[in-house]
Amino acid sequence: MSPTVRDPHDGGMHTTTPVLDPAHVVPANPALVQARDLTRVWGKGHAAQIGVAEVSLDVRRGELLAVIGPSGSGKSTLGSLIAGIDVPTSGSLVVDGTRIDQMKPDRLADWRGAHVGIVFQQFHLLPTLTAVENVELALELARVDAGRRERRRRAIEALEWVGLAAHVKKLPAQMSGGEQQRVGIARAMVTRPPMIVADEPTGALDQRNGHAVFELLAGLTSVGTTVVFITHDLHLAESADRVVSMIDGRIESVRGGA
Amino acid sequence: MRSMLRQFRRAPGRILASVFALALAIGAIGVLAVPTVSESTLHDAVGQDGLADIIVDTTPLDADQLAAVGDVSGVAVAEGQAIAAVELADGFLTRLIGLDLDHQTMDLVQLEAGRLPASEDEVVTTAALGAIGSHVVADGVSYEIVGHGSTLWWSGDDVLFAPFDTVAPMTGGANHLVVTAIDDGSASLHTLSDDIRAELGETGATYTTFPQLLPDGSTPIDDDIEQVSTLIGMLGIFAGMVALVLLAGTTNTLITERTREVAVMRALGGRSRQLRRRLRRIALGITAVALLVGLPLGVFISNYVARMVLTEFVGVTPSFAIDWVVVAASAIGALLAARLVAARAARRVTKLSLPEALRDRDGAPFGGRWTHRLLAKLPTGGLIGRIAVRSNARRPARTLAVTTQIAAAVAAAFLIPTLVSSVNDFNTATLAPWTWESVAIARDPGLPIEASDDHDRLGTSEAGIWVDGAIDDEEIWVYGLRTDSTFFSSDVREGRWYADTGREAMISNGFAERRDVAVGDTIPLELANGTVEYEIVGTVDDSNVAVYVDRADLAADLGAPGMANVVWSSSESPWLDVDAAVRVDTAADLAAEDEAGRDAVVLIFGAIGAIVVGVSALAVLSTMTVNLFERRHELAALQAIGARRRRLRGLLARELLPVGAVGLVAGLGLGALGARAIIGSFESADAIDIGVTDAVVAIPFIVAGTAAALLLLAAAVVRTTSKRSIAVTLRGAA
Ligand SMILES: Nc1ncnc2c1ncn2[C@@H]1O[C@H](COP(=O)(O)OP(=O)(O)OP(=O)(O)O)[C@@H](O)[C@H]1O
Ligand SMILES: [Mg+2]
Numbered sequence: 001m002s003p004t005v006r007d008p009h010d011g012g013m014h015t016t017t018p019v020l021d022p023a024h025v026v027p028a029n030p031a032l033v034q035a036r037d038l039t040r041v042w043g044k045g046h047a048a049q050i051g052v053a054e055v056s057l058d059v060r061r062g063e064l065l066a067v068i069g070p071s072g073s074g075k076s077t078l079g080s081l082i083a084g085i086d087v088p089t090s091g092s093l094v095v096d097g098t099r100i101d102q103m104k105p106d107r108l109a110d111w112r113g114a115h116v117g118i119v120f121q122q123f124h125l126l127p128t129l130t131a132v133e134n135v136e137l138a139l140e141l142a143r144v145d146a147g148r149r150e151r152r153r154r155a156i157e158a159l160e161w162v163g164l165a166a167h168v169k170k171l172p173a174q175m176s177g178g179e180q181q182r183v184g185i186a187r188a189m190v191t192r193p194p195m196i197v198a199d200e201p202t203g204a205l206d207q208r209n210g211h212a213v214f215e216l217l218a219g220l221t222s223v224g225t226t227v228v229f230i231t232h233d234l235h236l237a238e239s240a241d242r243v244v245s246m247i248d249g250r251i252e253s254v255r256g257g258a
Numbered sequence: 259m260r261s262m263l264r265q266f267r268r269a270p271g272r273i274l275a276s277v278f279a280l281a282l283a284i285g286a287i288g289v290l291a292v293p294t295v296s297e298s299t300l301h302d303a304v305g306q307d308g309l310a311d312i313i314v315d316t317t318p319l320d321a322d323q324l325a326a327v328g329d330v331s332g333v334a335v336a337e338g339q340a341i342a343a344v345e346l347a348d349g350f351l352t353r354l355i356g357l358d359l360d361h362q363t364m365d366l367v368q369l370e371a372g373r374l375p376a377s378e379d380e381v382v383t384t385a386a387l388g389a390i391g392s393h394v395v396a397d398g399v400s401y402e403i404v405g406h407g408s409t410l411w412w413s414g415d416d417v418l419f420a421p422f423d424t425v426a427p428m429t430g431g432a433n434h435l436v437v438t439a440i441d442d443g444s445a446s447l448h449t450l451s452d453d454i455r456a457e458l459g460e461t462g463a464t465y466t467t468f469p470q471l472l473p474d475g476s477t478p479i480d481d482d483i484e485q486v487s488t489l490i491g492m493l494g495i496f497a498g499m500v501a502l503v504l505l506a507g508t509t510n511t512l513i514t515e516r517t518r519e520v521a522v523m524r525a526l527g528g529r530s531r532q533l534r535r536r537l538r539r540i541a542l543g544i545t546a547v548a549l550l551v552g553l554p555l556g557v558f559i560s561n562y563v564a565r566m567v568l569t570e571f572v573g574v575t576p577s578f579a580i581d582w583v584v585v586a587a588s589a590i591g592a593l594l595a596a597r598l599v600a601a602r603a604a605r606r607v608t609k610l611s612l613p614e615a616l617r618d619r620d621g622a623p624f625g626g627r628w629t630h631r632l633l634a635k636l637p638t639g640g641l642i643g644r645i646a647v648r649s650n651a652r653r654p655a656r657t658l659a660v661t662t663q664i665a666a667a668v669a670a671a672f673l674i675p676t677l678v679s680s681v682n683d684f685n686t687a688t689l690a691p692w693t694w695e696s697v698a699i700a701r702d703p704g705l706p707i708e709a710s711d712d713h714d715r716l717g718t719s720e721a722g723i724w725v726d727g728a729i730d731d732e733e734i735w736v737y738g739l740r741t742d743s744t745f746f747s748s749d750v751r752e753g754r755w756y757a758d759t760g761r762e763a764m765i766s767n768g769f770a771e772r773r774d775v776a777v778g779d780t781i782p783l784e785l786a787n788g789t790v791e792y793e794i795v796g797t798v799d800d801s802n803v804a805v806y807v808d809r810a811d812l813a814a815d816l817g818a819p820g821m822a823n824v825v826w827s828s829s830e831s832p833w834l835d836v837d838a839a840v841r842v843d844t845a846a847d848l849a850a851e852d853e854a855g856r857d858a859v860v861l862i863f864g865a866i867g868a869i870v871v872g873v874s875a876l877a878v879l880s881t882m883t884v885n886l887f888e889r890r891h892e893l894a895a896l897q898a899i900g901a902r903r904r905r906l907r908g909l910l911a912r913e914l915l916p917v918g919a920v921g922l923v924a925g926l927g928l929g930a931l932g933a934r935a936i937i938g939s940f941e942s943a944d945a946i947d948i949g950v951t952d953a954v955v956a957i958p959f960i961v962a963g964t965a966a967a968l969l970l971l972a973a974a975v976v977r978t979t980s981k982r983s984i985a986v987t988l989r990g991a992a
Binding site: 076077080083085086087105106109110112113114118120122124125126127128129130133136137138140141142169171172173174187 | 630
């Protein structure tokens with residue numbers, strides 16, 4: 001079963017509230033993410049393991065950016081840095097006008113809740129929460145200003161959007177991989193963050209499910225959400241606005257766009 | 259061994275915590291060895307010392323009387339010692355013990371330093387009374403200290419040992435008779451003791467205390483030691499149970515967390531049997547390492563506690579001993595338990611359907627049981643709260659283990675103050691009916707009642723009799739008082755105060771209830787020199803085991819009409835006009851003594867309690883560490899979607915606090931029951947009514963302490979988990 005792709009704005013609610021707050025709509029710099037000389041290494045000296053080395057990259061508002069490259073080339077490392085779940089060893093990282101490379105853990109947590117949705121290859125749903133509860137949790141943690149009923153309504157709406165209307169009360173263990181990943185996407189987009197980072201979200205899925213997931217993420221760009229999409233699937237990458245190709249922790253080329 | 263090392267490298271902290279907690283638990287079982295260790299020390303001492311089988315304090319005996327006792331059939335050896343009460347220059351009242359040092363076979367003085375006295379002006383004593391070579395003045399006579407040492411009988415007391423001829427002139431002969439019997443069985447000693455009593459009676463000697471019997475090579479404090487040991491043993495069993503829960507929990511987790519690894523190996527063609535054997539080996543390896551640390555620790559703990567018990571109660575410093583039975587039993591027990599649990603867990607892990615096992619990270623999928631599905635349908639409380647409740651339900655065995663561990667710690671923490679308050683209340687209650695400030699105890703044959711009443715120039719005084727007796731073989735204090743005594747004032751619960759007409763007695767209420775004695779009954783009261791009958795006319799609430807009778811009646815019964823052996827006084831330092839008094843105990847002295855006794859109990863149980871609390875705390879810590887290790891992805895995912903560390907702390911607190919609350923309630927109940935069991939055992943061993951006073955004051959502290967410890971634990975683990983980068987945690991394979 002593949003979900004029908006609809007405009008996430010379909011629900012009346014979405015049109016009444018702007019997806020991005022006004023400050024973000026008229027930015028000084030059109031780039032949402034500005035990475036400069038971003039480096040992440042583990043260990044020191046000879047034993048040092050390089051994740052990414054001196055990567056500079058701009059991610060534009062509302063674009064679908066695909067990141068490709070061979071295994072170990074630093075795609076996940078870059079994605080984690082941009083998503084704020086890892087901290088660079090050096091370099092600067094500005095996302096949506098905020099420097100996040102030197103933020104304290106708790107402020108960074110708040111920032112993540114409000115500004116980024118993350119989709120993992122391994123889903124990482126909370127095993128003890130049902131699908132709808134998992135999605136609600138993101139709303140709660142992002143401190144979305146809405147009552148409990150409202151949060152639940154939005155969560156159900158997000159699940160409907162990913163085509164899981166019939167599965168809202170299921171636990172992760174009772175769902176297939178593709179279904180779990182769609183819950184993951186619902187969780188990432190329900191807070192309407194300006195950016196979604198997805199690290200091989202289709203990696204654990206078959207082609208059909210993978211394609212559906214990709215379509216869902218691509219659909220989000222239509223409402224202005226920026227999507228960073230890490231993949232091994234060159235065919236999917238072709239459909240992106242731009243494609244960043246990495247090798248040995250560096251950016252080899254950037255294709256597409258103007 | 260190789261897999262063990264790999265194991266260790268994978269999660270050193272976790273393995274170390276398990277091994278250490280396990281080791282401590284195994285070590286705590288060591289307290290079971292305390293009785294053996296103590297007894298072996300005591301029996302060594304008995305062997306060296308030549309402790310008598312029957313010990314009697316009498317009026318002075320001459321050589322003929324002694325010889326007569328020696329001729330009683332069944333007596334192997336009878337020796338006379340002379341014991342005089344003396345006052346040292348600083349006012350310290352003690353005893354000068356005259357021994358026939360060249361011929362004696364019993365109560366041999368064990369020297370720590372120096373030599374035995376060779377002349378009448380030389381003594382052996384403890385270091386507390388002076389250095390070797392210095393002099394000690396007793397009743398105005400100066401003696402040179404030539405050695406330091408004591409006998410088992412007198413160990414713990416600062417007394418002086420001198421040649422018999424030094425003391426005999428003071429006492430008028432041997433007044434302390436020690437006897438070894440040919441057959442030292444309990445029954446034959448009783449018969450022999452009666453024969454000796456009859457023989458002594460015929461020769462005209464009297465005595466007011468019962469002969470003391472030490473059958474089968476026992477020592478006077480054997481009973482005390484055994485009782486304390488039993489209690490310690492109970493705590494040992496408790497510690498053992500904590501250890502078992504811990505062992506089972508650790509083993510289970512060690513294996514369960516390999517579910518996926520095992521599934522992969524099965525998928526690659528690994529045979530279940532081999533995999534099971536491998537898993538069992540890992541569990542046994544960790545237990546073996548824990549034993550390596552735990553057994554020596556147990557030997558140390560048992561010796562440490564035994565030393566404490568013996569020095570506190572006996573004044574003997576024990577030598578090092580090992581109870582091999584306990585060592586072997588705890589080793590075999592631990593290995594067997596580990597094997598049993600490991601086998602079960604391994605079977606479960608290898609039987610799980612492959613797809614399920616491969617998909618799941620930690621072998622405990624949520625949603626598999628009806629309880630999970632039910633909980634998932636109950637959307638009560640906040641989301642974080644739901645995660646907390648369901649996570650506890652996801653691992654019921656672990657939740658139960660943590661609850662038990664908390665309960666164990668709380669029980670120990672509640673039991674100790676309850677023991678203290680119970681003993682305190684009991685001490686206060688036993689002294690409550692008595693209003694004297696001091697009691698002077700007279701030397702045999704006592705002092706004339708008429709001459710002793712109202713002789714204290716500093717206050718009022720009253721002569722009385724205080725001896726031990728027995729009713730149907732149960733020991734009881736016998737007090738002979740004036741009918742209008744002003745020093746004993748207890749409420750009469752039933753009946754009335756005794757009168758001085760005919761043999762009337764009041765009896766302790768607790769004793770009356772226990773022995774089913776009622777007002778109006780006539781009881782046979784066994785005194786040192788025979789059995790007499792008294793009619794019970796009243797019962798009193800005195801928290802004691804005592805019978806109160808008219809002093810004139812009692813004096814006559816004891817064969818010394820008109821004589822008394824104690825003088826109670828309203829003054830702390832009475833000035834008595836009689837020179838027969840040997841020792842003056844003030845009420846304050848006795849209270850201090852009670853307190854010292856209580857402190858000893860507190861010290862010993864406090865130490866064991868601390869061990870139990872420590873083991874439980876470590877066990878909780880270790881269980882929680884494993885728990886959080888398993889759930890690291892979950893916690894990292896929470897952080898990734900915007901949870902602050904405070905949220906994680908909140909989540910863990912919500913998981914731990916309800917568990918803590920249940921553990922707390924169970925623990926308080928368990929502690930209260932435990933205190934009752936311990937006090938009950940004291941009561942039945944000593945035939946007294948102590949009663950339990952629950953230390954309610956301690957409850958808020960225990961509650962606060964438990965909550966604080968759990969919150970601190972939550973904070974500490976969150977700190978550790980959030981040290982790693984979220985990305986690193988999330989990418990790590992299960
Ligand atoms: N925690 C870590 N410690 C040490 N080295 C690491 C760590 N995480 C990543 N690396 C190294 O950083 C490099 C980049 O890894 P990264 O996961 O970003 O690659 P990737 O492009 O996502 O690969 P894949 O396509 O296989 O997911 C690799 O060489 C990896 O070994
Ligand atoms: Mg990757």
